[in-house]
Amino acid sequence: MRQGIRTAIDWALVGAELAKEDDHAQVEFFKSFLKECRTFGTDYQTDIQLMSINEKLTDDEKEMMQTIGYMEGPQ
Numbered sequence: 001m002r003q004g005i006r007t008a009i010d011w012a013l014v015g016a017e018l019a020k021e022d023d024h025a026q027v028e029f030f031k032s033f034l035k036e037c038r039t040f041g042t043d044y045q046t047d048i049q050l051m052s053i054n055e056k057l058t059d060d061e062k063e064m065m066q067t068i069g070y071m072e073g074p075q
Helices: 011-020 023-040 043-056 059-066
Strands: none
Touching: 011 023, 023 043
16 A cells, blocks of 8 residues: 555545545545455455444445446356
């Protein structure tokens, strides 16, 4: 991860700005997020982090996020 001058981050503002971006920028965000998660050391650590996020989302938010992970056809 690139480190620079660090200041407090307003995550609500980041999310609001990201929502206004086009799909290319949004894909770049999610790919970067997942790439960074893979540096945690083990799949277990990544799973725990993602489950912790899931636990804090509402049912409506979880339902909205399902579309991102949708895979067409048999896997």
